[in-house]
Amino acid sequence: MSTLLSVEDLQIRTAARPLVSGISFSIAAGERVGLIGESGSGKSLTALAVLGLLPDTMRVTGSITLDGHPVIGARDRDLVPLRGRSVAAVFQEPMTALDPLMRIGDQVAEVVRRRALRDGTKPGRAEIASRVLALLERVALPEPARIARAFPHEISGGQRQRGAIAMALACRPKLLIADEPTTALDVTTQAEILKLLETVVRDEGMGLLFISHDLPVVATVAERALVMRHGALIEEGPVGTLFGRPSHPYTEGLVAAARAFDAALEFAP
Amino acid sequence: MTLLALSGVSFSYGRGSRVLQDIDLAVEAGSNLGIVGESGSGKTTMLKLLLGLERASSGAVSFRGERLDAANRGFMRGFRRSVQAVFQDPYSSLDPRQRVFDIIAEPLRSLKIETDIAAAVEQALRDVDLPADAARRYPHEFSGGQRQRIAIARAIVANPDLIIADEVVSALDLTTRTRIIDLLRSLSARMTFVVVSHDIALVALLCERLVVLEKGRIVEQGATRDILARPAHPYTRQLLASTPRMPERV
Numbered sequence: 001m002s003t004l005l006s007v008e009d010l011q012i013r014t015a016a017r018p019l020v021s022g023i024s025f026s027i028a029a030g031e032r033v034g035l036i037g038e039s040g041s042g043k044s045l046t047a048l049a050v051l052g053l054l055p056d057t058m059r060v061t062g063s064i065t066l067d068g069h070p071v072i073g074a075r076d077r078d079l080v081p082l083r084g085r086s087v088a089a090v091f092q093e094p095m096t097a098l099d100p101l102m103r104i105g106d107q108v109a110e111v112v113r114r115r116a117l118r119d120g121t122k123p124g125r126a127e128i129a130s131r132v133l134a135l136l137e138r139v140a141l142p143e144p145a146r147i148a149r150a151f152p153h154e155i156s157g158g159q160r161q162r163g164a165i166a167m168a169l170a171c172r173p174k175l176l177i178a179d180e181p182t183t184a185l186d187v188t189t190q191a192e193i194l195k196l197l198e199t200v201v202r203d204e205g206m207g208l209l210f211i212s213h214d215l216p217v218v219a220t221v222a223e224r225a226l227v228m229r230h231g232a233l234i235e236e237g238p239v240g241t242l243f244g245r246p247s248h249p250y251t252e253g254l255v256a257a258a259r260a261f262d263a264a265l266e267f268a269p
Numbered sequence: 270m271t272l273l274a275l276s277g278v279s280f281s282y283g284r285g286s287r288v289l290q291d292i293d294l295a296v297e298a299g300s301n302l303g304i305v306g307e308s309g310s311g312k313t314t315m316l317k318l319l320l321g322l323e324r325a326s327s328g329a330v331s332f333r334g335e336r337l338d339a340a341n342r343g344f345m346r347g348f349r350r351s352v353q354a355v356f357q358d359p360y361s362s363l364d365p366r367q368r369v370f371d372i373i374a375e376p377l378r379s380l381k382i383e384t385d386i387a388a389a390v391e392q393a394l395r396d397v398d399l400p401a402d403a404a405r406r407y408p409h410e411f412s413g414g415q416r417q418r419i420a421i422a423r424a425i426v427a428n429p430d431l432i433i434a435d436e437v438v439s440a441l442d443l444t445t446r447t448r449i450i451d452l453l454r455s456l457s458a459r460m461t462f463v464v465v466s467h468d469i470a471l472v473a474l475l476c477e478r479l480v481v482l483e484k485g486r487i488v489e490q491g492a493t494r495d496i497l498a499r500p501a502h503p504y505t506r507q508l509l510a511s512t513p514r515m516p517e518r519v
Contacts, residue, residue: 038442039413157308186307186467191511213443216513244518255515257447262514264473267497 004029004175004207005050009062010072012045012054012231019058020045023233025226029174032201032208034222034239036215036254042231043211047177050209051089052079067174084111085118088173092180094160098152104163105148108132111170135166139196158189162196169200175207182217194220215258219243227251270298271334272431272461273319273352278328280314288314289485292328298430301462303472303493305508306482312465315482316435319463320354321345350380353424357436359416363408369394369419370404376427393422397452414445418452425456432456433463438471450474469508473497481505 005027012020020042027033037043048054050064052071064071067086071079091097099107109132116123123131136144139162152160161181168176178197182190198221201208212218218225219239226236227248235248246252273296280289289311296302296319306312317323318330321337330337332348339345353376356362363372373390376382391401397418408416417437424432434453438446453462453475464475472479472493479493481502488502500506 038444187469188307188507188511191513194513214513215443216515219516220513240516243515254443257443258515260447261470261474264470265497265509265512265514267473267494 002029003027003065004031004067005209006065007046007050007062008064010046010049010064011059011061012042012049013059014057015059018231020049020231022062023228023231024062025233025236027175027207027209029207030205031224032198032210032222034218034225035209035211035228036213036218036225037211037228038213040230041228043228044179046228047089047179047209047211050175050177051083051087052076081118084115084171084173086173087175087177088168088171089177089179090161090164090168090181092183094157094164094184095152097164098160100152102151103148104150104152104155105129105132105136108135108148108163108166108170111167115171131170135170136163138169138200139163139166140192141166156189158185158193161185161189161193165193165196165200169204172204173206175209176201177209177211179211180213181210183212183214190217197221215243215254216262227254272296272298272332273463274329274331275315275318275325276329276331278318278325278330280311280318280323280326287326287485289318292487294480294487294490296431296461296463297478298461300478301457301464301476303476303479304463304465304482305467305469305472305479307467307508309484310482311485312467312482313435316354316433316465319433320352321348346380350376350382350427351430352433353427353429353431354433354435355417355420355424355437357439359413359420359440362420363416365408367407368404369406369408369411372408372419373404373423373426376423380427382427389426390422393426396425396456397422412445413441414449417441417445417449421449421452421456425460429460431461431463433465435465436467437464439466439468469512481508 003026008024009022010020011022035043049060054060060072066082069082109128112128112131132148133144136147141147141159141162147155182193185193210218210221222239225239225242227234229250235251243255246255275292275294278289278292279287281287304312304315318325370390373393374386377384377386377389390404394401394403399418438449441449464472466472476493479496480490481488483504489496489505500509
C-alpha cells in the first residue's frame with residue numbers, strides 16, 4: 001500500500017517549552033490508525049500539524065508529507081488545496097464546528113460547491129441540492145430534507161456530528177482526521193457514529209487518523225494505534241497486540257484501567 | 270435504613286412536559302445507588318430533587334422518613350449536613366478566589382457546625398490524599414484530578430451520611446479517573462454514595478444497586494449484579510451493547 005501520510009521527527013514547541021518532541025509515524029492509503037493519549041499528550045497538536053493549522057506562535061520542525069506534498073514550511077496558499085482534497089477533519093464538539101447561523105444543508109452545499117470547483121466543474125443549484133441530500137442520507141440522517149433546512153441548534157448532538165461527517169465526506173478526502181468525534185455524545189449515539197465512521201471510511205477507501213483517550217473506542221475503529229504521552233510517541237502496534245501485550249508501563253496502566261471498566265460489566269449470571 | 274426516598278415523584282419545569290414520571294426509589298444507608306441515563310433522561314432533574322434544590326410537582330421526596338420541607342429550617346440544616354454533593358466539572362465548581370482551606374471549610378461555616386475547623390480541614394485533606402500545604406493554595410494551582418479531590422474533601426468535611434456524585438470522573442483522564450474511583454470506593458466504607466452518570470461501567474464499579482433511567486422513567490432497577498447479568502429492559506440491553514469493550518487478548 002502506498003504511504004498517504006508520513007510524519008518524521010515532528011517537533012512542536014512554544015518559546016517556553018517543547019510540546020511534541022520528535023515523533024514519527026505513517027499512515028498508508030485506506031489504513032485506519034488510532035492515536036491514543038491523555039490530556040496534554042500532544043495528540044491534538046499532532047493532528048493540527050498534519051492539517052497545517054498550528055498557530056503561528058508555535059515552532060514546528062521535522063517533516064510531514066501528506067499525499068505527496070510537504071506540509072511543514074509550505075505556504076498557506078499551497079496548503080489550501082490540500083485541505084479538503086487530501087485531508088478533512090471532524091472535531092469533538094459539532095456545536096462549535098458548525099456555523100450556528102447557517103442551515104445544515106447550506107453548510108454541506110458550500111463544501112460540495114468548493115470541491116466541484118477544484119475538480120473544474122460548476123454544478124447547478126439542483127445538482128448541488130441533490131448531492132447534499134445524498135450525503136445526508138449517506139450519514140444516515142433521518143428525514144434528510146428536513147435536516148437540510150434545520151439550523152444546528154434544532155437537531156440533536158448526534159445529528160450534528162453526522163452533519164459534520166457529511167461535510168467531511170463532501171470533500172472526498174484521502175485522509176479523514178477525527179479528533180475525539182464521539183466524546184461529547186451519549187454511548188448509544190457513540191456506537192452509531194463509530195459504526196458510521198468505520199463504514200464510510202472503509203467504503204470510500206479513506207485513511208483514518210482517529211484521535212481519542214478512550215481505548216475501547218479506538219479498538220472499535222482502528223487497525224493500528226499509536227500511544228502518546230507528554231509529547232512523545234511511546235508505543236505503537238496493531239490494536240490486538242498493543243492492547244493484548246502492551247510493552248510500555250504507561251500503556252500497560254491504560255490497558256489495565258480500561259479492562260477494569262470492562263470487568264465491572266461482566267457479572268456472570 | 271432509608272436515607273432518601275422518592276415516592277411517586279413526577280416533575281415538570283413550569284407548564285412544560287413531564288421530565289420525570291412516577292419515580293420510586295430509595296437510597297439505603299450502606300448501599301451505593303447508581304443512576305444511569307443518557308442526555309434527556311432526567312438525571313439532572315433527579316439530582317436536583319435529591320438535593321432538595323427543586324420540589325416535586327407531585328409525589329414526595331423524604332429524608333429519613335420525613336418529607337423535605339424548605340420552610341422547616343432546622344430540618345433542612347440537618348438535611349444539608351447529611352447530604353453533600355460533588356459535581357462534574359472541577360474547574361467550575363471551586364471558587365477561584367478562595368484558598369483551598371476556605372473552600373473545604375465552607376460547609377462547616379455555612380452549616381454552623383461547631384468543631385475545630387482547622388483540624389477538620391486537615392483531616393479531610395488527608396482523607397483525599399492531598400498534602401496539608403494544599404490548604405494555603407488556590408484551585409488554579411491544581412490539576413483536574415486534584416481539584417476533584419478538593420471538591421470531595423469539601424463534601425466529606427462535615428461527615429455526611431450521603432454524597433451525591435454527579436458525573437464526577439467524566440471530565441478526567443483515564444488514569445486519574447481510576448484513582449478517583451479508588452478514593453470513592455474507600456470512602457464508601459464511611460458513607461453512602463449516589464452516583465449519577467451516563468457511564469454504566471463506572472456505576473457498576475461503585476454501586477451495589479442500579480437504576481436505569483430513560484426519558485424520565487425508571488425502566489429497570491435492582492441489584493447491579495442481577496441487572497448486568499440479566500438485563501430485563503431493551504434499553505438496558507442497548508446501553509450495555511453500546512458500551513465499547515476492549516478486544517479479546519491475543
